[in-house]
Amino acid sequence: MSLHPWPTTAAEAEALQHGLVDRVRLEPLPPLTDATLIAGCDLAYDKDEARCYAVVVVTRAWGREVVATAEAVRPVEFPYVPGLLSFREVPALLAAFAGLSVTPDVVMCDGQGVAHPRRFGLACHLGLWLDVPAVGCAKSRLLGEHDALPAQVGSTPLRVDGAPVGDLVRRIAGVKPVYVSPGHRADRASAVALVLGCAGAYRLPEPVRLADIATRVLRAEAP
DNA sequence: GCGACAG
Protein backbone atom coordinates (compact mmCIF):
# COMPACT_ATOMS: atom_id res chain seq x y z
CA MET A 1 0.00 0.00 0.00
CA SER A 2 2.19 2.81 -1.26
CA LEU A 3 1.34 6.46 -1.15
CA HIS A 4 2.60 7.14 -4.66
CA PRO A 5 5.14 5.97 -7.22
CA TRP A 6 8.53 7.61 -6.92
CA PRO A 7 9.15 10.59 -9.22
CA THR A 8 12.18 11.01 -11.44
CA THR A 9 11.99 14.66 -12.36
CA ALA A 10 11.51 17.86 -10.41
CA ALA A 11 8.32 18.57 -12.31
CA GLU A 12 6.81 15.22 -11.29
CA ALA A 13 7.87 15.75 -7.70
CA GLU A 14 6.24 19.17 -7.55
CA ALA A 15 3.04 17.82 -9.05
CA LEU A 16 3.00 15.12 -6.38
CA GLN A 17 3.31 17.72 -3.64
CA HIS A 18 0.30 19.55 -4.98
CA GLY A 19 -1.66 16.33 -5.06
CA LEU A 20 -0.67 15.16 -1.58
CA VAL A 21 -0.84 18.38 0.42
CA ASP A 22 -4.57 18.04 1.07
CA ARG A 23 -3.98 14.77 2.89
CA VAL A 24 -1.91 16.50 5.56
CA ARG A 25 -3.88 16.80 8.80
CA LEU A 26 -3.12 19.69 11.12
CA GLU A 27 -4.40 18.75 14.56
CA PRO A 28 -2.96 18.57 18.08
CA LEU A 29 -0.32 15.93 18.70
CA PRO A 30 -1.40 13.07 20.96
CA PRO A 31 -0.86 13.79 24.68
CA LEU A 32 2.83 14.25 25.42
CA THR A 33 3.92 12.44 28.57
CA ASP A 34 6.97 10.73 29.97
CA ALA A 35 5.79 7.54 28.27
CA THR A 36 5.42 9.08 24.81
CA LEU A 37 7.71 7.44 22.27
CA ILE A 38 9.44 10.32 20.53
CA ALA A 39 11.56 9.44 17.51
CA GLY A 40 14.24 11.56 15.91
CA CYS A 41 15.61 10.90 12.45
CA ASP A 42 18.32 12.28 10.21
CA LEU A 43 20.70 11.47 7.37
CA ALA A 44 24.37 11.94 6.53
CA TYR A 45 25.92 11.78 3.07
CA ASP A 46 29.19 10.67 1.58
CA LYS A 47 31.42 13.42 0.33
CA ASP A 48 30.48 12.57 -3.25
CA GLU A 49 26.83 12.10 -2.24
CA ALA A 50 26.76 8.62 -3.76
CA ARG A 51 25.28 7.07 -0.63
CA CYS A 52 23.34 8.32 2.34
CA TYR A 53 23.06 6.98 5.89
CA ALA A 54 19.68 7.22 7.59
CA VAL A 55 19.05 6.68 11.27
CA VAL A 56 15.96 6.77 13.46
CA VAL A 57 16.22 6.79 17.22
CA VAL A 58 13.11 6.08 19.29
CA THR A 59 13.16 7.48 22.80
CA ARG A 60 10.97 7.92 25.84
CA ALA A 61 11.21 10.32 28.77
CA TRP A 62 11.56 13.18 26.26
CA GLY A 63 14.72 11.82 24.73
CA ARG A 64 16.39 10.75 27.96
CA GLU A 65 16.05 7.02 27.27
CA VAL A 66 16.68 5.22 23.98
CA VAL A 67 14.08 2.53 23.28
CA ALA A 68 15.10 1.44 19.79
CA THR A 69 17.30 2.36 16.86
CA ALA A 70 17.27 1.44 13.19
CA GLU A 71 19.32 2.50 10.19
CA ALA A 72 19.64 2.15 6.46
CA VAL A 73 22.33 2.83 3.89
CA ARG A 74 21.05 3.68 0.44
CA PRO A 75 22.28 5.08 -2.83
CA VAL A 76 21.24 8.71 -3.39
CA GLU A 77 18.87 8.91 -6.35
CA PHE A 78 17.46 12.42 -6.27
CA PRO A 79 19.37 15.73 -6.34
CA TYR A 80 19.07 18.36 -3.66
CA VAL A 81 16.61 20.96 -4.85
CA PRO A 82 15.25 23.55 -2.43
CA GLY A 83 11.61 22.60 -1.86
CA LEU A 84 12.07 18.98 -2.96
CA LEU A 85 14.26 17.69 -0.13
CA SER A 86 11.81 14.94 0.86
CA PHE A 87 12.20 13.18 -2.47
CA ARG A 88 15.89 12.86 -1.70
CA GLU A 89 15.58 11.77 1.93
CA VAL A 90 12.28 9.93 2.45
CA PRO A 91 13.28 6.67 0.69
CA ALA A 92 16.22 6.08 3.02
CA LEU A 93 14.22 7.18 6.06
CA LEU A 94 11.42 4.73 5.22
CA ALA A 95 13.98 1.95 4.88
CA ALA A 96 15.28 2.80 8.35
CA PHE A 97 11.80 2.96 9.89
CA ALA A 98 11.00 -0.42 8.36
CA GLY A 99 13.65 -1.94 10.59
CA LEU A 100 12.11 -0.58 13.76
CA SER A 101 10.67 -2.94 16.36
CA VAL A 102 8.28 -0.34 17.79
CA THR A 103 6.02 2.35 16.36
CA PRO A 104 6.85 5.83 17.66
CA ASP A 105 4.05 8.12 18.85
CA VAL A 106 5.60 11.10 17.11
CA VAL A 107 8.49 11.65 14.73
CA MET A 108 10.78 14.67 14.54
CA CYS A 109 12.55 15.41 11.28
CA ASP A 110 15.60 17.51 10.47
CA GLY A 111 13.79 19.74 7.99
CA GLN A 112 10.59 21.73 7.50
CA GLY A 113 6.99 20.62 7.87
CA VAL A 114 4.39 22.95 6.37
CA ALA A 115 6.82 25.89 6.44
CA HIS A 116 7.34 25.11 2.78
CA PRO A 117 6.56 26.75 -0.60
CA ARG A 118 3.73 24.26 -1.22
CA ARG A 119 3.14 23.50 2.48
CA PHE A 120 4.59 20.04 1.97
CA GLY A 121 8.01 19.75 3.54
CA LEU A 122 9.93 16.65 4.64
CA ALA A 123 7.97 16.15 7.87
CA CYS A 124 4.66 16.20 5.95
CA HIS A 125 5.85 13.68 3.40
CA LEU A 126 7.37 11.29 5.94
CA GLY A 127 4.41 11.63 8.28
CA LEU A 128 2.00 10.72 5.51
CA TRP A 129 3.98 7.68 4.41
CA LEU A 130 4.24 6.39 7.96
CA ASP A 131 0.81 7.67 9.00
CA VAL A 132 2.42 8.83 12.23
CA PRO A 133 2.34 12.30 13.80
CA ALA A 134 5.36 14.22 12.52
CA VAL A 135 7.01 17.55 13.27
CA GLY A 136 9.66 19.44 11.32
CA CYS A 137 12.62 20.86 13.23
CA ALA A 138 15.05 22.57 10.84
CA LYS A 139 18.29 24.36 11.58
CA SER A 140 17.70 27.10 9.05
CA ARG A 141 14.93 28.90 7.19
CA LEU A 142 13.46 27.84 3.88
CA LEU A 143 10.97 30.68 3.66
CA GLY A 144 8.92 33.02 5.81
CA GLU A 145 9.34 36.18 7.87
CA HIS A 146 9.44 36.74 11.62
CA ASP A 147 10.02 39.30 14.33
CA ALA A 148 13.24 39.46 16.30
CA LEU A 149 13.43 36.64 18.85
CA PRO A 150 14.53 37.60 22.38
CA ALA A 151 17.74 35.90 23.59
CA GLN A 152 15.92 33.87 26.22
CA VAL A 153 14.09 30.57 25.78
CA GLY A 154 10.88 31.03 23.83
CA SER A 155 9.31 31.20 20.39
CA THR A 156 7.93 33.57 17.77
CA PRO A 157 5.74 32.84 14.73
CA LEU A 158 7.16 32.23 11.25
CA ARG A 159 4.78 33.74 8.69
CA VAL A 160 4.23 33.40 4.98
CA ASP A 161 2.07 36.10 3.43
CA GLY A 162 1.02 37.09 6.91
CA ALA A 163 -0.21 33.63 7.88
CA PRO A 164 1.72 31.68 10.56
CA VAL A 165 3.04 28.35 9.24
CA GLY A 166 5.46 27.51 12.02
CA ASP A 167 7.64 28.98 14.76
CA LEU A 168 11.21 29.85 15.56
CA VAL A 169 11.97 28.10 18.82
CA ARG A 170 14.92 28.90 21.04
CA ARG A 171 15.54 25.95 23.37
CA ILE A 172 18.63 27.37 25.05
CA ALA A 173 19.12 31.00 26.05
CA GLY A 174 21.56 32.71 23.75
CA VAL A 175 21.68 29.81 21.27
CA LYS A 176 20.36 30.03 17.72
CA PRO A 177 16.72 28.97 17.38
CA VAL A 178 15.37 26.04 15.33
CA TYR A 179 12.55 26.32 12.79
CA VAL A 180 9.59 24.25 13.92
CA SER A 181 6.50 23.47 11.86
CA PRO A 182 3.78 20.80 11.86
CA GLY A 183 4.39 17.90 9.52
CA HIS A 184 1.33 15.67 9.83
CA ARG A 185 -1.23 15.08 12.59
CA ALA A 186 0.36 17.96 14.53
CA ASP A 187 -0.32 21.66 14.98
CA ARG A 188 1.87 24.64 15.79
CA ALA A 189 1.22 24.77 19.52
CA SER A 190 1.83 21.09 20.19
CA ALA A 191 4.85 21.05 17.89
CA VAL A 192 6.44 23.90 19.84
CA ALA A 193 5.57 22.18 23.13
CA LEU A 194 7.26 19.03 21.87
CA VAL A 195 10.47 20.79 20.91
CA LEU A 196 10.63 22.79 24.12
CA GLY A 197 9.74 19.76 26.22
CA CYS A 198 12.49 17.52 24.88
CA ALA A 199 15.60 16.99 26.94
CA GLY A 200 19.07 18.03 25.86
CA ALA A 201 21.12 21.10 26.72
CA TYR A 202 21.77 21.67 23.02
CA ARG A 203 20.22 23.54 20.15
CA LEU A 204 18.51 20.45 18.73
CA PRO A 205 15.98 18.43 20.72
CA GLU A 206 17.70 15.27 22.03
CA PRO A 207 15.94 12.71 19.79
CA VAL A 208 17.07 14.53 16.64
CA ARG A 209 20.53 15.21 18.00
CA LEU A 210 21.01 11.52 18.83
CA ALA A 211 19.95 10.56 15.31
CA ASP A 212 22.26 13.17 13.82
CA ILE A 213 25.23 11.82 15.74
CA ALA A 214 24.38 8.18 14.95
CA THR A 215 24.21 9.05 11.30
CA ARG A 216 27.90 10.01 11.18
CA VAL A 217 28.92 7.01 13.26
CA LEU A 218 27.13 4.78 10.77
CA ARG A 219 28.94 6.42 7.88
CA ALA A 220 32.28 5.95 9.58
CA GLU A 221 31.62 2.26 10.21
CA ALA A 222 29.93 1.46 6.92
CA PRO A 223 31.96 -0.72 4.54
C1' DG B 1 17.58 40.54 -14.32
C1' DC B 2 19.12 39.73 -9.30
C1' DG B 3 18.96 37.23 -4.87
C1' DA B 4 17.10 33.33 -1.87
C1' DC B 5 17.16 28.72 -1.32
C1' DA B 6 15.44 22.78 4.49
C1' DG B 7 19.70 19.00 3.78
Added chain:
DNA sequence: ATCTTGTCGC
Protein backbone atom coordinates in the same frame (compact mmCIF):
# COMPACT_ATOMS: atom_id res chain seq x y z
C1' DA C 1 24.74 18.02 3.44
C1' DT C 2 30.09 18.18 3.12
C1' DC C 3 35.02 20.28 3.08
C1' DT C 4 38.05 21.60 7.78
C1' DT C 5 41.97 23.84 12.80
C1' DG C 6 42.54 26.65 15.29
C1' DT C 7 40.78 29.99 17.94
C1' DC C 8 38.03 33.99 20.16
C1' DG C 9 35.12 34.25 24.08
C1' DC C 10 32.63 33.18 28.50
